[in-house]
Amino acid sequence: MATLTESDKTQLLTWIKTTKHLKRIYKATIDGLSADVFHKKCDNKGATVTICWNTDGCVFGGYTAIDWKSTNTTVQDTSAFIFTLYGKNKTTYTNKWVQSSLGSQIKIYQYPKQGPSFGTFVCFKDPTSKTNGVFQSNGAYNSGYVPPATYCNNNFNYKEVEVYQIVDELDVVDEPWRQEIQEKTATIKKTVEDYKPIQGGDVDQCRILMVGCVGAGKSSYFNTINSVFRGHVTSQAAAGSAEHSLTTKFRSYQIRNGSKYLKLRLCDTRGLEESQGVDPEDITAMLDGHMPNKYSFNPFAAITPETPGYIKTPSLNDKIHCSAFIIDGTSVDVMNESILKQFKMIQKLANQRGIPQVIILTKVDEISQEVKENLSNLFYSREVAEVVDKVSQLIGLPRGHVLPVKNYEKETELNETVDRYALLSLQQMLRFADDCLYDLLDD
Ligand SMILES: Nc1nc2c(ncn2[C@@H]2O[C@H](COP(=O)(O)OP(=O)(O)OP(=O)(O)O)[C@@H](O)[C@H]2O)c(=O)[nH]1
Ligand SMILES: [Mg+2]
Structure with missing residues (x-):
């Protein structure tokens, strides 16, 4: 190579x-x-x-x-x-x-x-x-x-x-821009393994929706999390680069952990495109739990209650409890107006439902040479810190909601640091999902 x-x-x-x-x-x-x-x-x-x-x-x-x-x-x-x-x-x-x-x-x-x-x-x-x-x-x-x-x-x-x-020196700072937590990676993994949605709402698995541009790394993020729990690098969801979204179906993925499943689902979606705006009806259907697993997105027509498989009376279990905007770290500078509008629309719909949102910032290895060489520099990289600031302003979410990760892409073996940041981001999303559930149950 x-x-x-x-x-x-x-x-x-x-x-x-x-x-x-x-x-x-x-x-x-x-x-x-x-x-x-x-x-x-x-x-x-x-x-x-x-x-x-x-x-x-x-x-x-x-x-x-x-x-x-x-x-x-x-x-x-x-x-x-x-x-x-x-x-x-x-x-x-x-x-x-x-x-x-x-x-x-x-x-x-x-x-x-x-x-x-x-x-x-x-x-x-x-x-x-x-x-x-x-x-x-x-x-x-x-x-x-x-x-x-x-x-x-x-x-x-x-x-x-x-x-x-x-x-003389690679572009890392002495003081991290985000404090590294002390827990071992295995401990964070255990927290995710032991996670159960809060009781009272009959929610068996919390649902995290992944939305973002074509090629941002949505499917790769699922593959990364899946790999951590499978114990080797897997590529269950097709990932790669294509002109239009490689993912064409709504997939609500489970993650197997030994003989059990984690108490969460990661929902993969079709990538947002500059020229093909996502239909608010489709977003609403996903957030409210009407969209069936494996539904084929139709860029020309949104899902309706007449669509085969449409879930007419979704339970709390079917709804989305946390929404993740998957954003390619190298594209923040050049984010297109049309894409930004689509994010804002999704954000508005999520806010109306009290669904918390995070940004999963992918491809951090491509933002900074120092991070590419050593992922442990992630919280010490000036360049990554700048992108985190920029994307939080652009989308209008607090910096603490921006979770940088590097997905598995070319690797054939697991790497503890890759696992660590992926798990940290997932742990954070599960906390937010619980906030959402508390809120819904309090109502
Ligand atoms: N270097 C690097 N490459 C990545 C990372 N995440 C994803 N990629 C690469 O980016 C490309 C697109 O990733 P996908 O996961 O298919 O993106 P997607 O958001 O699912 O895209 P669509 O399904 O087409 O909308 C693939 O070639 C991945 O290998 C990352 O963190 N670092
Ligand atoms: Mg995909």
């Missing part, structure tokens, strides 16, 4: 002779392979290392201590070097070439139309193109230096290009 492992990073830092850290500032498959974007993201950042993955499996790149700029200038860097982490089909670390062994200095080209350029090696040049997931980069080399056959098998067609800044 085109990604740096921890030992790759250690190797690079050893070659650079530093004890500092690598912070990713550019990634072609996310940002696009373009000199313009590269300069916007990487200019004036001091020392950086560029890494390319070509279609022959070579992993190679260059280091410079000089700023990238868009000034049409060149600067000689005696500390710069070109390296091959892995040669074609190789699995062991290969080589680095320093300027002394090149017989010439490495010149750093600060050209606006060129990506990272290390004299002999120009990583890419505008215009680039992309076919079948491969970037045609216009990458090139100048003769008289290390021949490209040596470091990349003459192949400048990339699967990925990344640039990392060398930073």
Whole structure:
């Protein structure tokens, strides 16, 4: 996979002779392979290392201590070097070439139309193109230096290009923005296992509704919680990326814990779309418990009492007791007006019914490099704290109702920290669901 492992990073830092850290500032498959974007993201950042993955499996790149700029200038860097982490089909670390062994200095080209350029090696040049997931980069080399056959098998067609800044410290603060609770993960898990809705209302399982945009991670959140209790990573609910919602049915999922079920259900829904507003009738039917399990959403017509399976007289057990807005942490800055309106409409309907709401903020690993590298930095990450502030203002819920999580997505094994934040969020929602039940029963 085109990604740096921890030992790759250690190797690079050893070659650079530093004890500092690598912070990713550019990634072609996310940002696009373009000199313009590269300069916007990487200019004036001091020392950086560029890494390319070509279609022959070579992993190679260059280091410079000089700023990238868009000034049409060149600067000689005696500390710069070109390296091959892995040669074609190789699995062991290969080589680095320093300027002394090149017989010439490495010149750093600060050209606006060129990506990272290390004299002999120009990583890419505008215009680039992309076919079948491969970037045609216009990458090139100048003769008289290390021949490209040596470091990349003459192949400048990339699967990925990344640039990392060398930073003194990763962007975490000393004081957490949210206090870490002291309980062990196993204790939080036990609390959820032992949870029973408050007595008196004949509610066997409390119901949590998950709503949010296409691709926000609703189904993945259920899969994550399900995985925690199954003891291995599961993917019962289909998750992935698609133009329209991958989830097309209303699913009220149970979670098996050994031979029993947890006393809660997670209700998965079709993703909200910018162009297809969700029907308030559908939301009402879900909140009030009229919608049957496995109901197929119809984007062109809402559910009616005549729809087969419509639950005409729902009990307290069928109703929603907590509503979770599942929001992709990387999309908060660009949340669309139409989506925001849909959230507000759902919020209004939930408020009218006294249903508490939370925000499950997903993909926190994609918000912050520090969190990606170590999820335990979650409550220490400045970037995550900013997104939490922003989303709480945008939706109009207190910050304490914003629950950041990282869902299982590419993992094949469980991870205690992933479990921990998922469980914390679920525990919080169960408390809110109980508040809702108290309220309903008091009436
Ligand atoms: N990195 C990262 N990826 C995530 C996370 N949560 C979900 N994803 C990925 O995001 C994509 C969409 O996730 P889904 O769970 O299918 O999203 P959804 O909200 O159910 O989307 P629809 O059913 O299409 O409306 C998948 O490829 C997931 O692997 C997360 O916390 N971190
Ligand atoms: Mg889904």
